[in-house]
Amino acid sequence: MADKDALSMQDDAMRDDALAGRRASSGTHIGFPMGSxxxxxxxxxARAAGVGESTASRVLRSHGSFSSKTRASVLEAAARLGYVPNRIAGTLASTGSKLVGIIVPSLANIVFPDLLRGANSVLGKAGFQSVIGVTDYDLVGEEALISSLLSWRPAGLLVAGLEHTPRADAMLRGAGIRIIEMLDTDGAGIDMVVGFSNRDAGRAAARHLIARGYRRIGYVGHDLALDLRAAKRFEGFRAALAEAGLQVAGQMIAPVPSSIAAGREALDRILHETPDLDAVYFSNDDMAIGGYFLCLSRGIGIPDRLALFGHNGLEVARCAPQPLSTIRTPRVEVGEASARLISSDGPPSIVTLDFELIEGATT
Amino acid sequence: MADKDALSMQDDAMRDDALAGRRASSGTHIGFPMGSxxxxxxxxxARAAGVGESTASRVLRSHGSFSSKTRASVLEAAARLGYVPNRIAGTLASTGSKLVGIIVPSLANIVFPDLLRGANSVLGKAGFQSVIGVTDYDLVGEEALISSLLSWRPAGLLVAGLEHTPRADAMLRGAGIRIIEMLDTDGAGIDMVVGFSNRDAGRAAARHLIARGYRRIGYVGHDLALDLRAAKRFEGFRAALAEAGLQVAGQMIAPVPSSIAAGREALDRILHETPDLDAVYFSNDDMAIGGYFLCLSRGIGIPDRLALFGHNGLEVARCAPQPLSTIRTPRVEVGEASARLISSDGPPSIVTLDFELIEGATT
DNA sequence: CGGTATTTTGGCAGCGCTACCATTTTCTGT
DNA sequence: ACAGAAAATGGTAGCGCTGCCAAAATACCG
Structure with a gap:
């Protein structure tokens, strides 16, 4: 009874304060923005349920022991008052947070949303919240983001790529949390690394083209200074050509982020400069699809007159009238595996997930 | 000097503890996971800089007044110690947080990464951190996500869509923070609404097809129970047909999320069932591109034998050999505008951003 | 049934920071 | 040079919660 009175009074007070937009909280302190x-x-x-704070806390977290009777009354009180726990306070009071930072270079290329999707789905199931950061392919921006994300004291950080500024590297090493570097295994990692070798992917592409008999092979890429992984693929690609005594017969690098339009235009240009190419390796599927569309428009026969090879294995590439020859990368899987490592406590290690060469109809 | 000694001792202690993985912090409390x-x-x-806590705090936040000398020494000390502010503690102590929750139904469809991109970019510039949640088109899942995000006490919440469970609705209304509902203006919002009318988009598509002389118009869609906005477009579409005395001449709904493959297969099926269609309206560009690819494969003449109309204005649709007739939706702009509203303090309102009908080569 | 083992409980000291307030220091102007 | 204004500074009480500990309630055993 006493409880009930206290509660309804509180309710009234809350309603009034809602009008003012703020309210005096339990203590003397003023000012917590609120609605109902x-x-x-x-x-x-706790007060409403007639128990102590710590008891209420234990019940709400299902942690420690309490009688089923207290459990019921705490839960009832929480529901009735519309209690929303404050994870900020909880995190500060306890040792570790349930936030995980995810840093990707872009959201414009479906590759990274795929990565995010895999990571976020696993993280969510484990009770973590994803906090995202987008670098726009800028390593200095990444540094700032890392510092900013670290200030939320995340349980771990997922970062795309192995390359960082020295300061970023130092911050990551010193953070004392799990760091997962994703999508690239060509280089040394800080803690955990999950991905595949882009260099090998480039190599595989080259070997495939060579095996199919192509010899005048061109390269169409996008801004490599920014996309380090694309650069590594190209490097592996050239290395494999060299092993076969070949070299790139022409290349065209669009000074812009990868896109279908860029691929289309770049192929157009390279065919002007080097008309006798018999195959083109693209920096990724977006670029390649652009090239494919150009060929369709121009009536350039694929793969007889010109072969096309991409990278990533996007859906659009797989579903085209002539499925694109490409390499399917396990993007979602990388995200998932990375997320799983957040709560692992093993030593630093490298997880390699295989890519798969898809022999489409364009080579 | 005394300072320096204290510091090097601290460094040593920290190194040792790094091995143990934890360390006793300044107080008597134990256990903060850490590296360096x-x-x-x-x-x-503050101690290292020889100033009080509050002074150090003011300097680091550039808030309040302090001499340039103190400023220098605090900044130097912070840099030397590798201080990373704890925003969790800062948020708890101050009134409002710098987190913003963003809830989207999916990351598999580029539409939502686009939305995220716009929002995140504006939010980042304003010093906010995005915390994301993915509902997988599940309203109950959305409810759980809202509750979970709210527990981080965000400054505001961006949510895709106007439809929520009653409980989710109540939570949003009671949260006392800015709520922005995005991408849909066909219905009542809770606080702010930013988007466009999907119903009108569907109408516009229908009018366009009618104006071009098509009369046997079919619809190819994906799971409408999940994608409420696609359902609204279809509704507007049918309404406009009805106004012209027409009706959908056949429809095929793939019971799966939208994808190129689904569009391709669904068009294949509907053409079996209703071979005499002269135009098809797709639930979105992904589906439409799938249809386009089918036509290319089958040699179905576009737009003479069959016209195609999509929705979204994806790059792949614009760059195809025959640019797809579609409606460009301002996804990134919706994200940006929504993010801007987070720190606004005006009354609830609706921001309508225009979509644009693109007359491609497929109608 | 007493007494020990066990389960439940509440109190309270922080987590690291910011807001407020009081104090000290440094400027002004005359 | 001195009162008064302004700028700098430090102390400290929380923010809401969790972890630890001791106390209370309950269970168990011979």
Whole structure:
């Protein structure tokens, strides 16, 4: 009874304060922005349930022991008051947070949303919240993002790529949390590394083209200074050509991020400069699809007159009238595997996931 | 000098503890996971700089007044110790957080990464961190996500769509923070709404097809129970047909999320069932591109034998040999505009951004 | 049924930081 | 040079929660 009265009074107070937009909380302190249920604290719930704070806390976290009777009353009180736990306070009080930072260079290329998707789905199931950062392919921006994300004291950090500024590297090493570098295994990692070798992917592409008998092979890429992984593929590609006594018969690098339009235009140009190419390796599927569309428009026969090879294995590439020859990269899987490593406590290690060469109809 | 000694001792202690993985922090409390620089608190910096905590705090936040001399020494100390501010503690102590929750149904469809991209870019510039949640088109999942995100006490929440469970609706209304509902203006919003009318988009598509003389118009869609916005487009589409005395001459709904493959297969099927269609309206560009690819494969003449119309204005649709007739939706712009509203303090309102009908070569 | 083992509980000291306030120091102007 | 204003500074009480500990309630055993 006493409880009930106290509660309804509180409810009234809350309603009034909602109008003012703020309210005096349990203590003397003023000012927590709120509507109805927000601003209800654990103390309020505990009092309403007639138990101590720590008991209420244990019940709400299903942690430690408590009688089923207290459990019921705490839960009931929490529901009735519309209690929303404050994870900020919880994180500060306890040791580790349930935030995980994810840093990707871009969201414009489906590759990274795929990565995010895999990571976020596994993280969510494990009770983590993803906090994202987008670098726009800028390593200095990445440094700033890392520092910013670290200030939220995440349980771990997922970062695309192995390359960082020295300061970023130092921050990551010193953070004392799990660091997962993704999508690239060509180089030394800081802690955990999950991905595949882009160099090998480039090599595989070259070997495939060579095996099919192509000899006048061109390269169409996008801004490599920014996309380090594409650069590594190209490097592996050239290395494999060299092993076969060949070299790139022409190359065209669009000074812009990869896109279908860029691939289309770049292929157009390279065919002007080097008309006798018999195959073209693209920096990724977006670029390659652009090339494919150009060929369709121009009536350039594929693969007889010109062969095309991409990278990533996007859906659009697989579903085209002539499926693109490409390399399917396990992007979602990399995200998933990376997320799983967040709560692991093993020593630093490298997880290699295989890519798969898809022999489409364009080579 | 005394300072310096204290510092080097601290460094040593920190190194040792790094091995153990934890360390006793300034107080008596034990246990902050850390490597090198983490675990350094504001108190440490203040002591090292020989100033009070609050002064150090003011300097580091460039807030309030302090001499340039103190400024220098605090900054130097912070840099030397590798201080990383703890935003968790900062948020708890101050009134509002710098987190913004963003809830989208999926990351598999480029539409939502686009939305995220726009929002995140504006939010980042304003000093906010994006915390993401993916519902997988599940309203109950959305409810759980909202509750979970709210527990991080975000400054605001961006949510795709106007439809929510009653409980989710109540939580959003009661949260006392800015709520922005995105991508849909066909219905009542909770606080702010940013988007366009999907119903009108469907209408526009229908009018366009009618104006071009098509009369046997079919619809190819994906799981409408999940994608409410696609359902609204279809509704508007049918309404406009009805106004012209027409009706959908056949429809095929793939019971799966939208994809190129689904579009391809669904068009194949509908053409079996209703061979005499002269135009097809797709639930979105992914589906439409699938249809386009089918036509290319089958040699179905576009637009003479069959016209295709999509929705979204994806790059792949614009760059195809025959640019797809579609409606360009301002996805990135919606994200940007939404993010801007987070720090606004005006009354609830609706921001309508225009879509643009693109007359491609497929109608 | 007493007494020990066990389960439940509440109190309280922080987590690291910021807001507020009081104090000290440094400027002004005359 | 001195009062008064302004700028700098430090102390400290929380923010809401969790972890630890001791106390209370309950269970168990011979």
């Amino acid at each position: 249920g927000a601003g209800v604290t654990l103390t309020d719930v | 620089g983490a675990g350094v608190t504001l108190t440490d910096v």
